[in-house]
Amino acid sequence: MVVLILSDIHANLEALEAVLDDARDAYEGLWFLGDAVGYGPDPEACVQRLRALEPELWLAGNHDWAALGKLDPSTFNPEARFAAEWTGRQLSAATRAFLDERQPRLDLPKQDLTLVHGSPRHPIWEYILDAGMAASCFSAFETTACLFGHTHVPVVYEEGVDGAARLRYQPGEWLDLAGTRFLANPGSVGQPRDGDARASYALLDLERGSLRFERVAYDIAAVQAKIRSAGLPERLAARLDFGW
Numbered sequence: 001m002v003v004l005i006l007s008d009i010h011a012n013l014e015a016l017e018a019v020l021d022d023a024r025d026a027y028e029g030l031w032f033l034g035d036a037v038g039y040g041p042d043p044e045a046c047v048q049r050l051r052a053l054e055p056e057l058w059l060a061g062n063h064d065w066a067a068l069g070k071l072d073p074s075t076f077n078p079e080a081r082f083a084a085e086w087t088g089r090q091l092s093a094a095t096r097a098f099l100d101e102r103q104p105r106l107d108l109p110k111q112d113l114t115l116v117h118g119s120p121r122h123p124i125w126e127y128i129l130d131a132g133m134a135a136s137c138f139s140a141f142e143t144t145a146c147l148f149g150h151t152h153v154p155v156v157y158e159e160g161v162d163g164a165a166r167l168r169y170q171p172g173e174w175l176d177l178a179g180t181r182f183l184a185n186p187g188s189v190g191q192p193r194d195g196d197a198r199a200s201y202a203l204l205d206l207e208r209g210s211l212r213f214e215r216v217a218y219d220i221a222a223v224q225a226k227i228r229s230a231g232l233p234e235r236l237a238a239r240l241d242f243g244w
C-alpha cells in the first residue's frame, strides 16, 4: 500500500488542494503528522477538507494545541502567538473537539513504524534539525522507521554504526530504504522552510519500504491576499514567497 504522508498544512488551503491534486491517483492511504492550523488563513476549511478524505492517522502538532489553548502561548514568537489566537477564534466547536482528540505520537508495531509531530523524545516540541539530533533520536523509538514533521524541511536520515547520515534523494524518484532504519520528514504542505516555496509531501510504499518526495507549485499570491485581508502578520504572507 502506498500512503500519502502530509505534515504542517498550516491552514494553507491552496497548497493543500495542489498537493491533493498532484498526488491524486498515487496513494491508497493518508497519514497526517500534525499542524493542520496556525499561520495560514483557512484553518477551519483545511481541517474539514482533510477530514473529508478520512485519513487513517492524524497527529496533533504544537500549533494545533496552541489554537486550542493547550499550550502556553508565551512560548511562541509574537507572530505565531497572534496567529494562534486568531486561529482559535476561527475554529468551530466540532473542529476543536476533533483536534483535541489527536495525539502527537502514534506507535504502529504492526506496520513497524512510529509517527511523531516533533521528535520521538518530545513529540510536540523538539525539532530534529540535523544528523546529530537524528542520531540521538533513534533510541527513542522501537520500530524500524519513524516519520516526523515540525521542522518544515523534507529530509531523511539513515541510522549508521556511528551516528546518522542525511540521505540524498531526487524528488519524484523512489528512494529504496528497505533494510535501513530511518527518520523521515515529508516537509511542509503550507509553509516550506528549505528555500523552495513549493508545497512538499511524500509517498511511502509500505511493502517495498521506499519513499518518494514531491514538490508542487500552488497559488501563493491567493494565500497571501487572504493572509493580508484577515489582518494576520505581513511576515506570514511574505515568507511564503521564499519558502522560509
Ligand code: ZN
Binding pocket: 008, 010, 035, 061, 063, 150, 151, 152
Ligand atoms: Zn509546523
